[in-house]
Amino acid sequence: MRRRDGRGDRLGDGRRPDRDLPVIALLGRHGSGKTAVLGYLAHRASTAPHAGFDFAAASLRPHEVAARLAFRLSMGGRSGGGPRFPRLTHGLVAVDPELRLDVNSPEQAKHALNKAMRSARRRSAGPAADAMSEAVGLLNDLGVIPVPGAGLMAALLLRGVGPRLVQRIAGAGLDWYGLDSPRGPLETLVELNERSRSEDPADQERVDRLLCEAFLADLRAAYTGRGGPSGDRNCLVVLDNIDHGGGTRFVRLLLELRESLRLRAGGGCDPLLMVVASSTARAVPGPFDPGPAGLRIRGGDQVGYADWRAAVPQSPADRSWWWYPVRLPELTASQVSQLGASVAPRLPEATPLVHRLTYGHPWSVLRMHQAAARMIDRPDADELLRAVLDARPPGRREEADEGDGPRPELTLSQEALAYLFQDMTAEQLAALVTCAAARDLESAVNSGLLEGFTPRVRDTLLEEAAERLWTVSPLHEDAGTRGGRGSGYLPREGPAAHPEPLPDSPVFQPWLWLVLLRELAGREAAGPYPDWTAAHTRLRDWHAGRPGGRLGAHYHQLALGEVDQVVAGLAAGLTTLPTEAWLYELYAVTAAPMRDPVDVTMPASHRADVLTRELAPRAYAERRSLALLVTSLWLAADPRNRLPSARPELNFTISAAFRDLALHADANGAVLRSEAARYETRTD
Template identity: 25%
Template sequence: MTGPSGPAPTADNQIPEVYARQPVLRRLVPRLVGLSRDHHRRVPHHEFADDLPVVLLSGRHGTGKSAMLDDLQQAYAPDTGPWPGPRVPFARINCAELQERAGVGPETSNNSHAVEMLVELVAQLSRPVAGFGRLHFPRTTAGLLAVVSARRPGNDGELRVADRHAATLMGVPPDARPRPTWDALFRHALPASPDGGSPDPAWFPEAAVRAFLGGRRRRPTARRLTSWYETYRSEADNRLRGLPPGASGQPRPVPAAERAPFVARLCQEFHQGRGFRRGVERMLAAAFLEDVRYGPFRRANRTPRPLVLLDNAHTDAGRDLLELLLDQRADRGARDRMVVIATELHGDDSPDPRGDAPDGEDAPYPEAARRSLPDIGTGSGWTRESTAPSAGVLLLPLPPLECEHLERMLRRDDHASFDPYIASALHDLTRGHPMGARRLCEAVVDRAGAGEWVAAGELLDLIHPGGAGESVVWRLLDTLVGSENHDELCLFSLAWDREAAERLAERWVPRRIGGLPAADGAADRLERERWSRGPGSRPFITDRFLRALLVHQMRSGRGGRGVDWSGAHALLAEHHRRRAEGRTGRAARDERARFLWHRLAAGEAQEVVDRLYAEFLRPDGDALDWLHALRTVAHAPRPPGDAWFARCQEVARGSRDLAHLRADPGAGLEKQAINRLLHALWYAADELAEADRPLVERIGQDLSFLSAQHLTGRAVLAQAAIRWPRSVRNGEDWPLDRRWQDGRPDAGAAR
């Protein structure tokens, strides 16, 4: 390959969202593509040979998936710089935008998600590459023209599809105005009608294919093109008969006069729908991969390899294309040498002790090889483990950022002054969410740079830099979930499940969302965007970072217009109290815990302490159930007001024991310990509060004291006295295990 020398264009500044992503961007992808990012020289293919995996980057909203594709596009197909334009055959498709634009449906029979994706890939990969040439797609283009050219009279949607795809496939630039229609491109190839009237629509596919094959540059390839389709059909028949490829001999050559009708047969099969349509889509995908590998100019199709970036591949359009690609690579052993980097939106599958959320989402690629980002820096170790199509996927979950990454973001201004705990608070709040971390760090540095001290407790009230007084939380929520249903989502963030959200909607949200009752519409949207885990999701919004942002908007009065904090929690507490009365066993225990959760969030700490104390004294009480309730209740959000931080710490440290004893002279040592313990855990569970060493030690002391007072749960409480302080100190979930009841020191998996 020849071309200008010198470094390739790179971004001026490191994109914060791609911190910790360099093993993919600077190691794996250059090895796959065979071209260095920073210099116009080839890179030896250290792995994968001709069998390439689909690299699937999986992560939540805002984890930098699109930013990684931006980085790769800037490296391999920059718009500006000393050498603008693609450095390799390049395509990038946002599957979500394409799916919305396509409007595929039963009323448009000459289009599908697979057709839309293939047309877009052909158009983008056909662009010339300096020093390389261009890829050509004669097989794919002929088949696609046959499929899209058929249309029913009077169907404007099908006419628009034919016009749009025909112009694209014939190489008309997207900015050409006026854009030629199907008639302008192919009308001349239609046979004259015997009666002089309008031509029969059944002739359209053959006319389009004939005009394409009759082009001066494509005449020599027409014979090979139709021969490939005939060979494909013959091998498909052999597979159905259980015969090996080629068992029925070489297919007969297709005469020149029959080549256009032969390819146009695809149209009739496509329009029969269901399995026939899927069969045509498989054939078109096979033709596409064959064109990638064996174009008319073989030298042009050598290394470096073509690069395809698919954003939002979890959508129907994205999964449709990946299914076809993976099927071809597995069933036919296609060695197309095309590098595919796709992103998939995935929810937060971390365990949540405050809910009973089901396991993670169903994996669409069960045989995929799973690797961590650091592991693939030197070599992925990927080989195809089975013949299953999903074995052709290399899955790379995008990990959250570490606290050190946030510290680096905050060190951009050496003169800034802020709370030394603020990096840890940011990490606890965002859980390493790259977009959230970046936006909040920018707000901290901006305010600190003006000479103002920034405390950790103020993080969620900071103003977005350059946002004309707009809060950083509002800007984040607008990016993550939009502003259309802001008030409703803030209100529903207080709900434990859909039934609780329905109670809130009955009282305060009469309007519908997405054509459904408010709670159902919000649940459908949250599930679609992976913010919750389905109909049985608990809490209603399972993503902790999003829930923390929405809850704060509700608490500060900037969300849930017309609903006050205390009123919402009072309604939900009554809802769970009634549900507890109608249930027994563990279900009743959970409902009582949720009732107390809402009472504590409303600021009724004394009522919660009284109920926890009464449960503790029950002769038949189960210590593990009591700890489960305590853990649930302590994760309640703090009530409005800034005084909570100081007051909660004072109670946790015992500074208010005397005042409480005066208010409640009958309170014994056990009740005082429960009061201190509840407030210490409540403080430790808050994302913006720092549980210092004395507070952590006090948690262990109070649990140890209570273990000596419980009639039957000494071993359980003693285990918690050891493990909970350690978990609080390390920022981990507080464990529970039934085996603690045996008094054994080796606890297993948390419950």
């Protein structure tokens, strides 16, 4: 029996089979630059056949997506023409809604099919095909082509094919439908025509499978031997937002068909390299492991073909081994600075603030840069930058309702919240806002903080957050995050380590956490969900009642403004813990969020003194240095309180408090003086 892959026995002639090609899945939150990366890859591949599709822009059946990809691939790259798709073209002619083949009259059916093919050839040189081909141009919209119907699509695939070549490929395209089947090609196409008019899901699936298989078989045939039409070994398809519009279903179907054709051909992979993008790991079926998102997602420094091959199991249990999930990295401080320079000349001066607030999230960096550009040349720039999250987003204008006055304007943080969590239901978003009160998501779920939410939200929120890449490993909370130098130097093991270190449970990415906290801080006490006080009180009491929960209890005490109690607890630890372990505790507790972290009406160092007097009167009188240190570090946890960036204002207060403790506290003075030095400006 002949093979339906169009390659004959060429893979048995001693030539090395084409190597397997993974589906490279780029994963990232909304605004992480996935679409830009796909566009860049398409540009790099512009000399070879390439195509793309955005599943968020249109909802199409798999065979319709394959047809649009085939059309763009057939246009080729800058170096020459692309592959031809005779098998797919015959199938598209057969499923044209305007064509009806009589299954009971083979001769009439054959005549009608031949007539439809001739019509497609004529239309391929007609004005409709000309206009559509010219409209496509370069791949700058991921190939979302509004083609009305399979008939015109088939005509487009025949565009530019001369009469002799049409006759030659037409025979191969038609004969393919009779291979591996006791039925002839005509009977198969008549059946395909009949199924295409059916509403039965099984019939629709059969149509999708056969036409997508024809798409891959055409590619295998076109690239047999030394390569494709222009000598290329592969062609590229980029698929955006596969978590929408059946994107994952389409890719899974192609992989299933790839394996089927591969087995029947005796080896070798089709030449189609797919790079896909998604904002949720749920779109990728594997490979699974016990990680927080259920996937082994590779970082940018690990990515490579050899890395993918090394992870392929010897005996795969399913087709998930074809997938290669890659997490898009955040922007580095240097990249944030370069982007700032392209927005405004002096903007790199705001780079430290922008990077520390957003942690390099590309969309947020750009929006923050655009907002900061309006402030940087003002004499009160530092004050304006401290209030940047409450600023009006760039490009927005106030709109007035009829008779109601100005419409409320979104702040920059509210715009970010709406954009980053755009796929969430109102209840899911409310649950995420509530969870922002906890240090980590596991504490939020285990403490009962989500009581009152529906069981579905309570049961799936952890998984949802992990799959959407909203969580990260805990960050170091030492001097490196407070405007000082050094990070990760406090011991986690050994005699100087804290006896009850915090668990390494996933936490919200800091920028996401910040915008969620802003919403939590604005909740009314009488609302349907816990407000700031209710949430932190619940968490404080839960931690206090658990073994090893002392640090968690102090953390939420500080969030509630109970500074006197926190200072008393830290003062006791200063005399009983190794000083390095005490520093770990100090930073862990003062990482607590503040309901109103920024006051633009006063300098941060002055506010530290005011807050200490107000919230910790006893500690201010008895342990002033420690009380000021706690309040200053609490404020310093927010990057907006560390302006100007060249010399963070709070650093002097923090350094002086550490040195005073080194002189008077019953602790290791050398360690405390070393910590003070991390906050001091060096002139060398």
